[in-house]
Amino acid sequence: MANLADLIEQHLKRLLAKSESGTVDVGRNQLAETFSCAPSQINYVLATRFLLEHGYIVETRRGGGGYVRITVLELDPNADWQRLVNSVGEAISQPRGEAIVNRLLRDGVVSHREALLMMAALGRDVLSMKQPWCDIVRANVLRSMLIALYRAKR
Amino acid sequence: MANLADLIEQHLKRLLAKSESGTVDVGRNQLAETFSCAPSQINYVLATRFLLEHGYIVETRRGGGGYVRITVLELDPNADWQRLVNSVGEAISQPRGEAIVNRLLRDGVVSHREALLMMAALGRDVLSMKQPWCDIVRANVLRSMLIALYRAKR
DNA sequence: GACCTTTTGACCTTGTCTGACCTTAATGTC
């Protein structure tokens, strides 16, 4: 438990816990400097510990004034959302994706227009690829949209 | 958000929001003076944030009494769909895709939630592929969503 | 020793900012 990646992970999670907004901005190079490591080490930590599946959103920007922004999603493990997001899985077919959207529509979670928008993004011909990839990308898109809705909930 | 270009962008957008006519006239050198930067920095901001695809028209005039005039170009949701869909093209980068969505939001064509939904579907890591394909799929997704919105109009 | 995780370094891409030099328009002078 004494490796760098764990230390950096803890550091970031402490920062997140302290922040009101559930968001921290850090500089990749600066953070690497603090921990005396290669900048790409920061990417490793982000890629292994701050995945969407773990309830984090990482956004970055390059160039002057660039940053790494981490946002924590307070996912309630009992909430229907969590189950919903899990139900998407690694890959999902078009009919199963549409079924999820239809249920959201029926339950009044999304509007008619929102449902149309989601359907439009899940179409087979839209994600014009061969089998396994098509379903994987569809799962990514759907999961990402579900999380966006969840975030918009407040 | 600590870079000059963003500050100047915000400044100009505030001016535009305050203006009745949806137009502002500024002096390039004077503005550069205000922000203590090179005049060409102003051109950089105009070229990266006030393009036609962002919904702005920039006109300038040189010589004595010269000016930079920025006009907000409002999207007409009944007429501009064709052009909008065409502007997506065969392939589109994430920033350009987001610019289109931002414009839809700005002009009240989509709601906040709808915009979030669209953004969620356009993310880099969501369409987890390498270059040209990533942009091609993003274009398909965005085009499909625009068409869905258009159809929902009736 | 096979396998997984961590760490680094070389090289890449994107975004910002400046400075030197260019073009155009208005105004003043003869």
Add this chain to the structure above:
DNA sequence: GACATTAAGGTCAGACAAGGTCAAAAGGTC
């Protein structure tokens, strides 16, 4: 009116400031 002067804005290459990627080396674990 011709010409010079002055007052704008335009262009572009290049420096600078981030973050991204990937493969290979190093370190742990069983």
